[in-house]
Amino acid sequence: MDIKFGTNEVFIFFLGNQLKKPLKCIIVITPLTQGGFLLSAKIGFIGFGNIAQAIVKGASKGYITPEQIYIYDPLPEKTELATRYGFEVCQSEPELVSKCDYVFLTVKPQIYAEILSKIKASLAHEMCIVSVAAGKTISFIQQSVGFECRVIRAMPNTPLLVGSGVCALSASFSTPKESFDFITGLFSVCALTEQVDEGMLNAVTAVSGSxxxxxxxxxxxxxxxxxxxxxxxxxxxxxxxxxxxxxxxxxxxxxxxxxxxxxxxxxxxxxxxxxxxxxxxxxxxxxxxxxxxxxxxxxxxxx
Incomplete structure (x- = not known):
């Protein structure tokens, strides 16, 4: 078997004794997907604290590359850390949003309204927000940005830092299955993942989040x-x-x-x-x- 890789296609030639000529089988791989992974997806983190660091540490082990990751954090020590990891550091929340396909809001729930107000003008309809905040509902996020954007709520816990976390996830109706699967896969590198109804996420927070x-x-x-x-x-x-x-x-x-x-x-x-x-x-x-x-x-x- 001879495998040749093109930009968007893989050509596999099967050579057999029974064939007078090679059988050509073409498997088309879209630019964004391979084995369920969104290869070119750009992933941004607004806030680069413990949870964000745990996520990227786990996901960087073969799931995504440092070149896919964008960071915004107002604290110089956090941006310096992101630079050492090889991530692109943005100078503002709107700049990060304008460059990314997925935006993780890894900040305290108390400043969600402020952050969403800053980024709503930069949000594209095909962009997905990933929230890890306790109590901030999909409806709250969508109302804050002014349209039914794609939202995935995740409730991870800090043992992600050592690759032994748990994470419950729920998605808005506007979120495509492939996007939900991608984010679930990202967490699954360092956590046990479970899909739940959004109404159960507060209970998840009380049991495993905290x-x-x-x-x-x-x-x-x-x-x-x-x-x-x-x-x-x-x-x-x-x-x-x-x-x-x-x-x-x-x-x-x-x-x-x-x-x-x-x-x-x-x-x-x-x-x-x-x-x-x-x-x-x-x-x-x-x-x-x-x-x-x-x-x-x-x-x-x-x-």
Whole structure:
């Protein structure tokens, strides 16, 4: 088999003993797609904080190239970092929008209205906005720019930074399937992805979007308690972080947290003593009310 690549076509020649002449098979590959990837798509990030850096770090591993990425951030240290990565740095939000096919709004929800006001005159109808903000709905974005633009809402979490994130996604009716698949693929390089109805994204925020902070807070408390019991900080951290990883794997494999607790807690033992103390002090109701507080705040941001 001989493969020859043209600009927009791949010619594959099959040579067989049964054929008196080569069989020519032409596979046409459009300039924008190959294997589901939008090869020439230009992707911009307004705001180059932790989430934006996590996304491009993961996606740059074979999914997109640095030449496809454009960055705008008002902070010099962020633009310097983008330049070191080989990304093109833009001088304003409208400049970035005018150059890109996809625009990620990786800024705080509180300044979304301001950013959308700045870029709406530069938005083309075939351009797609990708929002990672809690509470900012597709309807809010479309109303802010004045037309039913293409919008994909994504709710990733910070473990994207180490290639172990999760990300739930939802799209506007105006968004083509290939665009949604492309953005889903971009996140899937460094996260487990799940498509959900937009109405569920506030719940996703409360469970997985903010979830790492709950885990970090619990881990900090246990590690500090280990230090108070005489362990070094390093030993306490290694022991408990490995415990977290192993426990998470057990939940994924077995699924029943109650049964898993029973596997650890023997009657009148040390684990039961700790669990009873947690129960007496309202541990589970406190955690559930904290998740509800997160959910309420996401709903407030939607208004």
């Amino acid at each position: 979830g790492p902070a709950y885990v970090f807070a619990f881990a900090r408390a246990v590690i500090e308690a280990g230090e108070q019991a005489g362990l070094s900080a390093q030993t306490a951290m290694q022991l408990f972080t490995s415990t977290l990883i192993g426990s998470a794997k057990m939940i994924q494999q077995y699924g029943n947290c109650g049964k898993l607790i029973e596997m650890v807690a023997s009657p009148n033992g040390t684990t039961e003593a700790a669990l009873n103390h947690m129960q007496e002090n309202g541990f589970e109701p406190l955690v559930k009310s904290a998740v509800q507080a997160c959910l309420r705040r996401a709903e407030e941001l939607s208004k």
